[in-house]
Amino acid sequence: MQSFEEQNYYEMLDLTTSASPFDIRHAYKTALQIYGDDAPASYSFFSRDERAGILANLERAFLTLISDQGRIEYDRSLITAGLMQENEQYRSAPKKPIPLFDLEETGNVTRMVFPHTEKAIIPPAEFPVIRDIMSKDSLTGQDLRCIRMELGISLEQIAEIIKVRRGLLTAIEEDRCEELPSMLHLKSFLKAYAECLRLDPDEVAARYLKQASGESQKAEES
Amino acid sequence: MNGEDSFTNNIWPIGGGKGGSGKTFLTGSLGLLLARQGLRTLLIDADLGAANLHTVIGAAHPGRSLSDFVNKKVESLEDAVTKTPVPNLYFISGAGDNLDVANLVHTQKMRLLRAISKLPYEYVLLDLGAGTSFNTIDFFLISNTGVFITTPEPTSIENVYRLIRSVYLRKIRQVLREEAFRELLQEAVMRSNGSSAKNPEDLLRILKDCDPVQGGLLEESLRDFRFKLVLNQLRKQDNHQIGPLICRICEKHLGLRVHFLGNILHDDRVHDAVCRKVSFLEKYPYTQTATDLREFCHRFLTDREENPPVGPSIEKTKAEILMTANC
Numbered sequence: 199m200q201s202f203e204e205q206n207y208y209e210m211l212d213l214t215t216s217a218s219p220f221d222i223r224h225a226y227k228t229a230l231q232i233y234g235d236d237a238p239a240s241y242s243f244f245s246r247d248e249r250a251g252i253l254a255n256l257e258r259a260f261l262t263l264i265s266d267q268g269r270i271e272y273d274r275s276l277i278t279a280g281l282m283q284e285n286e287q288y289r290s291a292p293k294k295p296i297p298l299f300d301l302e303e304t305g306n307v308t309r310m311v312f313p314h315t316e317k318a319i320i321p322p323a324e325f326p327v328i329r330d331i332m333s334k335d336s337l338t339g340q341d342l343r344c345i346r347m348e349l350g351i352s353l354e355q356i357a358e359i360i361k362v363r364r365g366l367l368t369a370i371e372e373d374r375c376e377e378l379p380s381m382l383h384l385k386s387f388l389k390a391y392a393e394c395l396r397l398d399p400d401e402v403a404a405r406y407l408k409q410a411s412g413e414s415q416k417a418e419e420s
Numbered sequence: 421m422n423g424e425d426s427f428t429n430n431i432w433p434i435g436g437g438k439g440g441s442g443k444t445f446l447t448g449s450l451g452l453l454l455a456r457q458g459l460r461t462l463l464i465d466a467d468l469g470a471a472n473l474h475t476v477i478g479a480a481h482p483g484r485s486l487s488d489f490v491n492k493k494v495e496s497l498e499d500a501v502t503k504t505p506v507p508n509l510y511f512i513s514g515a516g517d518n519l520d521v522a523n524l525v526h527t528q529k530m531r532l533l534r535a536i537s538k539l540p541y542e543y544v545l546l547d548l549g550a551g552t553s554f555n556t557i558d559f560f561l562i563s564n565t566g567v568f569i570t571t572p573e574p575t576s577i578e579n580v581y582r583l584i585r586s587v588y589l590r591k592i593r594q595v596l597r598e599e600a601f602r603e604l605l606q607e608a609v610m611r612s613n614g615s616s617a618k619n620p621e622d623l624l625r626i627l628k629d630c631d632p633v634q635g636g637l638l639e640e641s642l643r644d645f646r647f648k649l650v651l652n653q654l655r656k657q658d659n660h661q662i663g664p665l666i667c668r669i670c671e672k673h674l675g676l677r678v679h680f681l682g683n684i685l686h687d688d689r690v691h692d693a694v695c696r697k698v699s700f701l702e703k704y705p706y707t708q709t710a711t712d713l714r715e716f717c718h719r720f721l722t723d724r725e726e727n728p729p730v731g732p733s734i735e736k737t738k739a740e741i742l743m744t745a746n747c
Contacts, residue, residue: 201625202673212668232665239665242578243673 202252206281207259207272215273215286219264226260325349336409337402339371345395346371360390367391375410384410431537431544433466433559436569437579439550442652443467443569445690446713447547448476449701453717454543455509462501462541464512466559467549468524471514478697479504482513489535490528497535510541524555533562550579552586560587561594564644567720568678571653572662580649580666588642588674589620592627595638604630621674639675647678648723650716653686681719684712 200209208215211225232239233252244252262268269288276282327348331341346353353371357364369377370387378384385403392402434447447463454461465473465486474482482502488494502511524532536544548556560566566587570580593601608626624642628635647670651663663680670678687709693700701710 201621212672231661232669237665238572238574238577238659239662240669241574243581243669 203255206276207263210255210259211263213263215276215282216288217263218288218290222260222263226256226264229256332397335405336412337405338409339373339406342391342395342402342406343371345397349395351395356391356394359394360387362387362390370406373410373413375413381407430542431546431563432565432567433546433548433563434567434569435548435556435560435583436576437550437552437581437583438570438576441569441571441576441579442684443550444473444476444547445694445700446567446569446650446652446684447545448473448699449713450717450720451477451509451543451545452506452699452701453714454545454721455506457717457721458508459542460508460510461543461545462510462512462539464536464544464546465514466546467514468555469514470549473547474511474513474515475697476694476699477504477506477509477511478699479511479513482511482515485513485515486532487514490524490532497532497539529555529558533558537562552583554590557583557586557590561590565646565648567648567650567681569650569652570666572651572655572658577662577666584647584670584674584676584678585620587645588676589623591642591645592620592623592638595641596627596634600634624675642675643677645676647676648681648720649678650681651683654683655686679723681723682712682716684716685709 202210208217211222211229213221213225217225231237233244233249233256235249235253240249262272273282273287277284325348328345331337331345334341346356353364353367356362357367366378366387369375370384370391375384378387385407388403388406389399392399434443434450436443444467451461451463463473463477465471467473468486471486479502484494484500484502486500489497489500494500497512500512502513504511536546546559548559550556568580568584570576592604596604604623604627607630608623611626612622624635624638627638649663649667654660660683663683667678667680670676685708687704687707689704689707690700690709693703696703701713704710
């Protein structure tokens with residue numbers, strides 16, 4: 199147990215070194231409830247001089263920690279004395295909005311910056327693979343997936359931009375059109391998807407639907 | 421303590437420094453609640469010379485008493501135990517003591533303490549007297565446990581601090597050898613320019629300066645204490661946070677772990693029940709005070725094993741904000 203005077207300012211106020219200004223204010227208020235001149239909790243525990251010393255220390259601690267500059271300097275002195283680690287310092291971070299979609303699902307935590315990536319700026323037609331696929335007159339889900347992979351865009355990124363569930367996009371890519379609510383939905387999803395890949399939306403939708411209807415006819419015949 | 425520790429954990433001295441803070445009432449109530457849960461509980465009226473626990477638990481004329489053991493009228497302490505109307509609740513009375521029982525000589529006291537630590541009960545509650553005489557404090561040192569009682573009044577808080585510090589000082593004395601203790605006192609007097617050292621925590625600090633090994637050992641043994649604090653007779657207008665704050669001061673400035681077990685609301689019906697010589701918990705089971713007592717008993721039982729730090733915790737302060745916001 200250290201005596202009160204030997205403690206550092208954080209210990210005096212019962213704070214961690216990463217405490218926010220809000221915590222500091224609150225801790226100081228609590229400390230005054232304990233050590234204040236009329237505080238019943240510490241009645242008779244300290245002599246008058248001890249109490250005055252403690253209050254002076256607390257005030258110094260509070261005033262140092264609550265001022266930004268003072269705190270930085272004090273932290274630096276603690277770090278040089280080896281009493282505190284560099285990474286334990288308080289950093290005021292403005293709050294960020296919570297992401298709408300859970301990117302953790304695939305472990306892909308990089309934030310969406312599409313379509314400003316290097317690769318996407320190049321027109322898709324420049325890629326030989328994509329050119330080959332687009333020269334066919336019908337498109338399967340597998341083709342769409344190939345194009346997307348070639349461009350290096352994840353399904354989650356598309357899902358976040360066009361606000362369509364990943365499951366539905368997977369269904370499109372795997373030609374399971376019956377899982378989509380209606381043909382109208384399918385068409386609009388396809389257009390949005392194509393736009394994301396910088397392909398001609400009408401063209402892609404038409405070719406995909408042609409292929410899909412061919413599939414379903416075949417299924418009916420058999 | 422040598423090999424007799426198997427029962428010592430269950431001995432709970434209950435003291436509070438100031439008279440009238442509710443030590444006897446709380447001992448009686450806690451004993452009743454523990455017994456109701458099926459725990460074999462023994463109450464000992466250790467308020468030597470001013471015993472009155474028998475009145476609170478409604479056993480006005482117990483046949484035997486503690487002084488029978490002290491004066492060797494009965495062979496073992498077990499023979500001085502009286503049954504109470506409550507199943508599982510047993511009692512060693514101090515009623516009908518000799519008038520000089522308060523001045524126990526050292527050998528008698530040691531014999532009594534040894535006998536108490538061997539009693540085969542699940543819980544042994546010791547109702548201690550007011551004041552900070554050696555007789556009271558030595559009961560705290562049989563087991564490393566204890567319940568302190570205070571009311572929110574400054575007089576009572578003052579006395580409870582005094583009691584805690586006295587126990588602290590007595591422990592230092594117990595751990596150090598006689599001459600080492602005298603040297604320590606001399607050193608303290610020298611350092612503070614002639615005025616004698618007032619606080620035991622200063623003594624510990626000086627000891628750590630002079631002899632770090634011994635000081636460390638002593639600090640360890642002080643950390644072994646598992647004290648509890650109850651705030652009794654709290655009026656509605658009082659500050660409900662006083663108890664936790666007292667615990668924090670003890671933790672921070674004395675290095676003693678004191679756990680807060682809750683507030684117990686003041687109720688005039690307690691006075692009523694004591695006057696009628698009936699158990700408050702049985703007569704008024706649906707009052708806030710009775711609920712507080714049951715809650716206190718529950719925490720007393722569950723809080724026993726683990727030791728979360730009383731001191732700094734942001735969660736706690738946030739909880740405090742919420743509490744004050746809700747009030």
